[in-house]
Amino acid sequence: MNGRITTIGFDADDTLWQNEAFFRLTQDRFTALLADHASADHLHDRLLAAERRNLGHYGFGIKGFVLSMIETAIEVTDDRVPARVIREIIAAGQEMLAHPIELLPHARDAVETLAADHRVILVTKGDLLDQERKLAQSGLGELFHGVEIVSDKTPAVYARVFARHGDGAERGLMVGNSLKSDVLPVIAAGGVGVYIPHGLTWALEHADPPDGHPRYHTLSDLGGLAALVADLDRNFP
Known part of the structure; x- marks a missing residue:
């Protein structure tokens, strides 16, 4: 890698x-x-x-x-x-x-590009059958090296997932639209959290951003993810 x-x-x-x-x-x-x-x-x-x-x-x-x-x-x-x-x-x-799946902008390109040089995994919570259905319909399933459908996203869950599929959370990055579920707990586990806001967010997923944290980043969409990862790789502490 x-x-x-x-x-x-x-x-x-x-x-x-x-x-x-x-x-x-x-x-x-x-x-x-x-x-x-x-x-x-x-x-x-x-x-x-x-x-x-x-x-x-x-x-x-x-x-x-x-x-x-x-x-x-x-x-x-x-x-x-x-x-x-x-x-x-x-x-x-x-x-x-x-309901049919509607991919967000740059989703396929981001996963395909990063899968060439990194392990890419899907980490999602929710109903098992529904999440499996959506992944199958998305056409992205074959791009992931691993899929984790979890009951909740906590620092302990991320530590376990990144240990199972990679080299630990310290060498992992998680990208998502929820500060509460996708960003804060992975930072707490020692990884990098990348926040991509979505126009609609469930009230129970709201949280304050960890502004100023060295392992917190935000992007407007997935189109900038590959460049951010390349920069982080070059400047990894």
């Missing part, structure tokens, strides 16, 4: 392909279904609270989102939610699970 960074991890949702936009569209549909029972802001707050408390039960992904919507619908209607509404919520979730 060339350079000092040997392993590069890519987040999937909203880093390589669109994801949050479909959650927002479904939430708008959910809001319309329950417009007679709660205002949009109140419903948003109740749904977010349900998602937060259900993470430990259902994990990340569409299925947990659908169950949280059903739970919220029951709560805001005082147990009187019509079966029709539950049916439409389930249908909306099924549509999300079947």
Whole structure:
């Protein structure tokens, strides 16, 4: 492997392909279904609270989102939610699970270019079947040297993943759209975190950037990733 960074991890949702936009569209549909029972802001707050408390039960992904919507619908209607509404919520979730993949700009080029000189791995959290489906449909699967679908992203998880697929987190880099999941924990594990903001970010993924940290970098899109990695390789401490 060339350079000092040997392993590069890519987040999937909203880093390589669109994801949050479909959650927002479904939430708008959910809001319309329950417009007679709660205002949009109140419903948003109740749904977010349900998602937060259900993470430990259902994990990340569409299925947990659908169950949280059903739970919220029951709560805001005082147990009187019509079966029709539950049916439409389930249908909306099924549509999300079947939605075609839309790659973000420069996704394929970035993975292909870096795979020539580095180990590239996919590190994503969420529902196993759904993440496997999206990876297969993306056309990027054959480019990765390894794929890790994890229940959460913590410093310990990154340390384990980069040890398994590379030379440890100290010689690893993770790129993603979430400061909370893709950047801060990999920096804590000793690696480099590259933040690429997405126009839409789930409220539970918000975190403050570690401005000034020597292993923190930000890019506007994946088009600049290969040049950043080359520069980091040349100047690796």
